[in-house]
Amino acid sequence: MTRINTNVSSLVAQNRLQSSNTDLQQSLTRLSTGLRINAGSDDPAGLLASEALRSEITGLTKAISNTTRASQIISTADNALGQVSNLLSEVRGLVVEAANTGGLSKEEISANQLQIDSSLEAINRISQTTTFQGRKLLDGSQDFISNLGSVPGVKDFTIEQANLGATGNLDVEVNVQSAASQASVDLGGAAFDPPLNANAAASTELAVNKYYHAVSPTSGIWITGEFDTVSFVDDGNFNNFPAASITDGDLLLTYDSFDQPHSISLSASAINSLPGIEAEAVGLTYQFTQQTVTPKAVHKSLEVSRSDGGNIAIQYTDSDQAATAVSYDEQTNTVSVALGTDEEEKAFLNIAQRINDLSSFGDGVELEATVYDSEGNEASGAAQRLDLTADDFNSINSNFEPALHDDLVFELKGSSGSETFQFSSGTTNLQIAAAVNLVSDSTGVVASTDNGLTFFSEDYGSEALVEVDVISEGANGNFGNNLNVSRSQGTDIQATVNGVEAGGKGNHFSINTASLDLSLTVEEGSSSNFSFRISGGGATFQIGPDVSSTQRATLGISSVSTGQLGGSSGRLYELGSGQAKSLENDPRGAIEVIDEVIGKVVGMRGRLGSFQSTTLESSLISLNETKANLQEAESSIRDADFAQESANLTRAQILVQSGTNVLSLANQNPRNVLSLLG
Structure with missing residues (x-):
């Protein structure tokens, strides 16, 4: 019985010693590797969580690397664009300097043109040589591919960002609700009088030749x-x-x-x-x-004049009466001809005869009508029968030159500035329009006499302005009273892009959404709807740990070559020697182009800088913080707790030592018993 108890004690001591040795070995392994989980058996659930976190950390590490490289690429492009901006500023200065033709010789202006040519070459060189690891950045190869360039009515466009999704393309539909408009101020016809003693006649000419050969x-x-x-x-x-x-x-x-x-x-x-x-x-x-041997010239025009040399006008209408009727209005100095349905009544000679038969008017004024043939000779002989209607005559059959009733002074304001004009009585609308158009570059307002007199802005949109302020006008003047408005502003274009309302300014509109960042300029006053497709292109940067469209950013970097830089005013290459907007040919047009180009390049730099600071740098900060948090979480699962493992090692060592002693004592008891029996 004693031997059995002794064997049991020894077996227990051996088991405890073995368990302590296992604990000791695990503690030594964890302390040596620094990991709590060295095999799946250590913690299966913890191992799964740890491996998933490790995979995410690896993706985040590459995303950080990708974002850093993208930032370096953008910095490279921005630095090159900065040099382009410097060159454009120098070109603008040269254009302004060359406009001083009174102070510069032709040789000096030619020298400025040579410097401009050199700058244009340098810009083209920058466009072709700006690279990052062999990839060109500013030659247009990083721009989006679309068919917008062939869409009618589109003058200029920039696709800054587009999410092409899994299909690799994006269809865009543009609907224009209302076109941009100019500001305009109109004058009624009563603002002007026909000039006195103009010694003029009104001539009517057939729009097409009509001849009747009677048999x-x-x-x-x-x-x-x-x-x-x-x-x-x-x-x-x-x-x-x-x-x-x-x-x-x-x-x-x-x-x-x-x-x-x-x-x-x-x-x-x-x-x-x-x-x-x-x-x-x-x-x-x-x-x-029937034979007509002698060539017969066609009756081409009818001229009517007053015996006192005053102004006269002719107005034609179609009548449902058989006979052609002629009347004269002394107040408007207008001869009215109502063409009858009887074809024989419509010949020029018959109409002229009826005008000549009219009685004399006040102060013995008489009317005289003369018919001329296609060779410019006065027509005689039998009248040709001409199947005429009012539409057969040219619309211009009056020589009235509208003129002011009295002296006038007014100020004209536009979006570019204002000018004060002073005119005397008798000044015609043509003369007023010429004076206004002479300084249109300083006011932004032009004048038209197509329908009396109209002032309208050169620009379109809500910033376009026309304001007419009558400072003084004589008692007989009707200029101020006949203005339809004294101040007018244009309106901006209103459009939607894929159902999203775009922000409009003049004929330009843009949207900026998660899927599309786009700006467009259409032709002046265009209201046409259109559609196009973005079929690829752009510089795509993977800035997230997962390969999906939401974790990628695609940016369009357009070409800065002189053939591509420009807009509605023209292209930069046109400033070169011999081109349409060189210093010799059109310095004003050159300024418009260079200002537009500078704005585009500055916009590109701002867009790249915004992408770098808001998208890339913020993403980089977020990625680093996420990576740190995931590393901490993964470490808490898999890494060993050195303090705890050290304590466990000490405990295991003590247990092994004590277990060894106990086992030694347990093994001594049988020997002691045997020694007593011997």
Whole structure:
């Protein structure tokens, strides 16, 4: 019984010693590797969590590396653009200096042009040589690919950022709700009077030639088109069907009445074969063509004048009465001609006769009407029957030159500045418009006389302004009273891009969303809708730990070559020698282009800088902080607690030592018993 107890004690001591040795070995392993989990058996759940965190940390590490490199690429491009900006500033200074033609010689201006040419070459060189590890940054290879350049009505565009998603393309639809408008101020016609004693006449000219060749009282051929004279020749030796030709405006119809068919129907068909001329046989179309040997000039114009040399105007209308009626309004100095339905009443000579038959008016004033043919000679002889309507005459049949009733002083304000104008009584609207347009570059306002007198802004949009302030006007003047408004402002374009309302300024609008950052400039006053596709391109930067569209940033870096830099005013290369906007040809146009280009380059630098500071640097900070947090979490799961493991080692060592002693004592008891028995 004692031996059994002794063996049990020894077995217990051995088990405890083995367990202590295992604990000791685990503690030594953890302390030597620094890890709490060295095998899956140490902590299966902890191992899974630790490996998942390690994978995320690896992705974050690469994302930090990618973001750092992207920042370096952007810095490289920005530094190059900074040099382009410096060159553009120098070019602008040279253009301004060269505009001083009164103080510079031609040789000095030519020297400035040489410097501009050199600067343009340097900009092209920067565009081609700015690289990062062999990849060009400013030659347009990092820009987006789209068909916007071929869309009608689009003058300029910039795709700054686009998320092309998994498909690699993006369809964009632009809907224009309202076009941009100019500011305008209109004047009514009562603001002006016709000038006195102008010694003028009103002339009406047919818009197209019309000729009627009569073969009988009821039959003939109508001829309409581009010709000056008409001849019908009966040639007995022609021996053919009627044939037509035209040379230097002379229309010739040749037929043979001796032995060949020559009806007016056949003659009309021959004339119809000529380009730009139409002929129609009317009445009895089978009747023979009658001969007209002498070329007959076409009645082309009607001129009416007053016996006192005053102004006169002619106004044509279509009447439903058979006869053509003529009347005269002394208040407006206008002859009104109501064309009747009877074709014989519509000939120029018949109209002239009715005007000449009008009675004399106040102070013995009489009207005189004269008809001229296509050769400029006064027409005589029988009147040609012309199938005329009011639309057949040119719209300009009055020589009135509107003029001011009295002296006038007014100030004209625009978005660029203001000017004060002073005019005397009798100044015409053409003279006022010429004075305004002479200084339009300093006011931003131009004038048009297409409909009386209109002042309108050169620019479009809410910043466009026209303001007319009448400072003084004579008692008889009606200028101020006939202004439709004294101040007018334009409106900006209103449009949506893929359903998102765009911010408009003049004819320019833009959007900035998570999927698209785009700016567009359309033609002046355009209201056309259009669509286009972004099919690729751009510089794509992976700035997140996962490969997905939400963790990538795509940026468009457009070309800064002189052929691409520019906008609605022109391209930068046009400032070169011999080009349209060189110092010799158009220094004002050169300033407009260079200002637009400077704005574009500055915008590019601002966009790149914003992308670097807000997107890349903020992302880099976030990535580093996330990585640190994940490393701490992974360390808490897998790494060993040295204090705890040291304590466990000491405990295990004590247990091993004590277990060894106990086992030694347990092993001594049987020997002691055996020694007693012996």
